[in-house]
Structures are given as structure tokens and as C-alpha cells.
Amino acid sequence: MDKRSLRVAVLGCGSVGSQVVRLLQEQATDLEARIGARIELVGVAVRRIDATRDVEVPDGLLTTDADGLVARDDVDLVIEVIGGIEPARSLILSALEHGASVVTANKALLAEDGPTLFEAAEKAGRDLYYEAAVAGAIPILRPLRESLAGDKVTRVLGIVNGTTNFILDKMDSSGAGFAEALEEAQELGYAEADPTADVEGFDAAAKAAILASLAFHTRVTASDVYREGISEVTAADVQSAREMNSVVKLLAICELRAVAGGDDAVAVRVHPAMIPRSHPLASVREAYNAVFVESEAAGQLMFYGPGAGGAPTASAVLGDLVTVARNHLAGTRGVGESAYADRAVLAMGETRTRYHVAIDVDDRAGVLASVALAFAEHDVSIQTVRQEGRGDDAQLVVVSHEATDAQLSATVEHLRGMDNVREVTSVMRVEGETE
Numbered sequence: 001m002d003k004r005s006l007r008v009a010v011l012g013c014g015s016v017g018s019q020v021v022r023l024l025q026e027q028a029t030d031l032e033a034r035i036g037a038r039i040e041l042v043g044v045a046v047r048r049i050d051a052t053r054d055v056e057v058p059d060g061l062l063t064t065d066a067d068g069l070v071a072r073d074d075v076d077l078v079i080e081v082i083g084g085i086e087p088a089r090s091l092i093l094s095a096l097e098h099g100a101s102v103v104t105a106n107k108a109l110l111a112e113d114g115p116t117l118f119e120a121a122e123k124a125g126r127d128l129y130y131e132a133a134v135a136g137a138i139p140i141l142r143p144l145r146e147s148l149a150g151d152k153v154t155r156v157l158g159i160v161n162g163t164t165n166f167i168l169d170k171m172d173s174s175g176a177g178f179a180e181a182l183e184e185a186q187e188l189g190y191a192e193a194d195p196t197a198d199v200e201g202f203d204a205a206a207k208a209a210i211l212a213s214l215a216f217h218t219r220v221t222a223s224d225v226y227r228e229g230i231s232e233v234t235a236a237d238v239q240s241a242r243e244m245n246s247v248v249k250l251l252a253i254c255e256l257r258a259v260a261g262g263d264d265a266v267a268v269r270v271h272p273a274m275i276p277r278s279h280p281l282a283s284v285r286e287a288y289n290a291v292f293v294e295s296e297a298a299g300q301l302m303f304y305g306p307g308a309g310g311a312p313t314a315s316a317v318l319g320d321l322v323t324v325a326r327n328h329l330a331g332t333r334g335v336g337e338s339a340y341a342d343r344a345v346l347a348m349g350e351t352r353t354r355y356h357v358a359i360d361v362d363d364r365a366g367v368l369a370s371v372a373l374a375f376a377e378h379d380v381s382i383q384t385v386r387q388e389g390r391g392d393d394a395q396l397v398v399v400s401h402e403a404t405d406a407q408l409s410a411t412v413e414h415l416r417g418m419d420n421v422r423e424v425t426s427v428m429r430v431e432g433e434t435e
């Protein structure tokens with residue numbers, strides 16, 4: 001390798017890739033000073049050569065031959081920002097086999113098949129960095145992997161999907177409809193190529209798997225994560241939350257749980273939850289993300305910043321590029337992914353959460369008692385219950401103590417069969433202390 005220049009190939013030139021290419025050009029001098037070598041962009045692989053792009057790619061660099069680009073022996077570093085499983089996986093594996101280090105933002109691939117990629121990087125003696133894969137611009141993976149490596153992380157709780165946070169925030173703050181807010185998030189470059197990944201929680205689940213793997217030094221894949229998206233969150237749920245002085249957020253929750261007589265296990269879930277406006281996560285607006293990390297010695301840490309978008313994500317990609325480039329020049333590798341415990345992953349059925357249930361009821365004496373009895377019959381303890389409205393608008397709002405999904409579902413079924421219950425209008429998990 002030429003000590004004075006590093007040859008970089010970029011795969012993908014969409015929302016993120018175009019900003020990576022832009023920053024590589026605009027910051028060339030600074031990057032050279034920081035790395036100690038010039039970064040030479042040798043190719044940008046895309047699907048369509050003639051598409052309009054948010055960056056001017058130097059003549060002759062755009063190619064549809066991504067396979068050929070990663071197989072070049074003179075490429076030192078490959079940045080993968082295509083997304084999805086294939087061809088991204090094959091391209092990364094080929095890049096490593098051909099001696100390049102890789103930086104990727106591809107959480108879907110890492111959460112599905114991370115171990116294959118890590119083993120390939122190990123075997124090739126090359127780096128595989130992916131800070132941009134979780135929470136956009138926020139440095140969260142490096143702190144988990146390196147800064148907190150001497151501590152015991154017990155819980156990671158956060159908002160890790162910008163698109164869904166943007167949608168829920170718009171629904172709450174301006175009464176926007178779901179479809180309208182999603183369209184805006186897509187225009188702003190926050191959403192995945194298939195926004196189902198955002199809306200149905202797959203993207204957040206992939207990020208939760210990556211966070212849990214690093215936080216608890218184990219291997220968690222996307223299929224281990226309990227997942228509910230926001231497509232079922234209605235304007236009534238958002239309104240119900242507002243009446244409780246709360247907001248609805250899509251949360252990722254990763255926990256280390258003690259298991260009698262055995263190693264600690266992990267529980268990882270992604271679902272919408274109602275949180276009080278006084279909770280720090282409630283003030284995370286638009287496409288911002290925030291992640292709380294709780295560890296035994298450090299206590300509670302909070303990481304906050306832009307969670308999606310081309311330029312913020314490109315910032316994280318370039319941060320990795322500088323690290324990997326420095327390693328490359330020094331002839332070393334960064335921190336590998338090999339030291340793993342094999343922790344059990346607990347099923348959601350073993351997790352208990354609190355619930356908020358809004359029930360339209362007949363406004364007559366005894367209705368509150370019969371609703372309370374329905375909860376009691378399924379062993380769901382009630383924390384608070386109050387009546388909102390009178391007459392045709394009468395509604396009971398119940399917040400339960402912790403219960404399992406099975407208990408809550410049975411309670412809701414029971415309520416739906418009662419004569420004095422008109423409709424169960426909102427069922428939502430609750431995090432944090434509600435008023």
C-alpha cells in the first residue's frame with residue numbers, strides 16, 4: 001500500500017452515499033491532515049448511472065459494476081451504503097477477501113448476519129466498522145464497545161429510529177396524519193428504501209440487536225428481538241397520551257436479567273410506549289434519537305443527536321473512515337468482535353410492562369367497578385383509574401401495574417365482551433412514571 005494515499009470505493013450514492021462522497025471531496029485537505037494520507041476516491045457503485053444525485057461525482061467514477069469495484073486489489077477501503085441484505089453482504093465479503101477494510105451503515109445486514117461478516121473481517125485481518133448503523137450521527141457503538149468495556153452495562157433504553165420519531169412527533173405536535181408525516185420523512189431522506197422497515201419496527205429491532213450485542217457482550221440477532229411497529233398507533237392513542245400529559249414514542253429496550261443459578265440473560269424489545277412529558281425521552285423531537293445506557297459503575301449516561309438523514313449519517317461514516325484509515329496506515333486493526341459470551345435471550349412472554357387502556361363506557365353507576373373486576377379476573381393490578389367525560393363521551397382510563405401481554409390481551413377480550421363497554425379505544429404500553 002502507498003503510505004501517502006488510501007484508495008476508497010463507495011458502494012451506493014443515495015441519501016447517505018451522496019453525502020459521504022460530498023464530504024470526501026469537501027474535506028479532502030482536513031482528512032489528509034488527520035489521517036496522514038490522502039484519500040483517493042476510486043469508484044462509486046450505483047444501480048442507475050443516469051439518476052439525478054445530490055452530489056457531483058467526478059467524471060468516470062460512477063459504475064454499475066460493484067462486484068468489479070470491490071474485487072480490485074488496489075482498493076484499501078470500501079464504504080458500503082447500499083443497504084439491505086444482498087448484494088451488500090456479498091460485496092462486503094468480497095471486499096474483505098480482496099484485502100480492503102470496510103465501513104458500513106447497514107444495520108439490517110449486521111443484525112441478520114453480523115457474525116459472518118465479523119468472522120470474515122477477522123480471517124482477512126481487516127477492519128469492519130459500523131458506527132453509522134445505529135442512531136445516525138450519535139457516537140454510541142464506540143462508547144459501548146470501548147469506553148464502557150470495563151463496566152457492566154445493565155440496560156439500554158432509547159429512541160433509535162428517526163422516521164418513526166418524526167411521524168409520532170408530527171402526529172402529536174401538529175395533528176398531522178400518519179401518511180402525510182411518513183411522506184415528509186421520506187422526502188427528508190430519513191426513511192429506509194422500503195419504509196415498512198421503519199414503520200413496522202424492523203429497523204429499530206436491528207439497531208436494538210446491535211446495541212444489545214455490544215452492551216452485553218453477546219450475540220443478539222434481529223430475530224431475537226420482540227418487535228411491534230407504529231402502524232397500529234392511532235390518532236386516538238396520541239390524543240389519549242396527550243390527555244395523560246404523555247407522548248407516544250417507539251422505544252428500543254435492551255435489558256440484562258439475572259437468572260437464578262445461571263449466567264445473566266438478555267431481553268430485547270421494540271414497541272411503542274406512552275411516556276410522561278417529564279421523561280427526558282419525551283423531549284426528543286423530529287428525527288432525533290436518544291439512547292440511555294445504565295451501567296453498574298458509571299450509572300446513567302445519555303447520548304442524543306440527529307438519528308437519521310444523509311449528512312448526519314455520513315458524519316459517522318467518515319469518523320469510522322478516519323479510524324480505519326489510521327489503523328490501515330499503522331498496519332494494525334481496531335477492536336475486533338470476537339470476545340463474546342453466549343447469553344440466553346428471554347422471550348417477550350417473560351417480560352412484564354405497564355399498560356394504559358382507554359375504554360368508552362356507558363355512563364352509569366357500577367361501570368367502573370365492573371371494569372376493575374375484569375382487570376382483577378386476569379390478575380392485572382390497577383395503578384390508577386379515572387373517568388373522563390360524561391354521557392356519550394364517558395371514558396375510563398386505566399393504567400395498570402406490570403402485567404404480561406397474555407394477561408393484558410385476556411383482559412381486553414373480556415372488556416370487549418361486556419355490556420357496559422362500548423369500545424376499547426386505546427391499548428398502549430407505559431414506560432416511566434405517569435401522572
Ligand SMILES: NC(=O)C1=CN([C@@H]2O[C@H](COP(=O)(O)OP(=O)(O)OC[C@H]3O[C@@H](n4cnc5c(N)ncnc54)[C@H](OP(=O)(O)O)[C@@H]3O)[C@@H](O)[C@H]2O)C=CC1
Nearest residue numbers: 012013014015016046047048081082083105106308309313
Ligand atoms: N438514510 C438514513 O438516514 C440512514 C441510512 N442508513 C443506512 O445507510 C444505507 C444507505 O441508506 P440510504 O442512503 O438512505 O439509501 P438510498 O436508498 O438513498 O441509497 C441506496 C444507494 O444504493 C444504490 N444501490 C442500490 N442497489 C444497488 C446495487 N445492487 N448495486 C449498486 N448500488 C446499488 C442506489 O443506487 P441508485 O441511486 O442508482 O438507485 C443508491 O445510490 C442503508 O443501509 C441504511 O439503512 C443508516 C443510518 C441513517
Ligand SMILES: N[C@@H](CC=O)C(=O)O
Nearest residue numbers: 161162163190192308
Ligand atoms: N431509517 C432510519 C435511518 C437511520 O438509521 C431511521 O429513520 O432512523
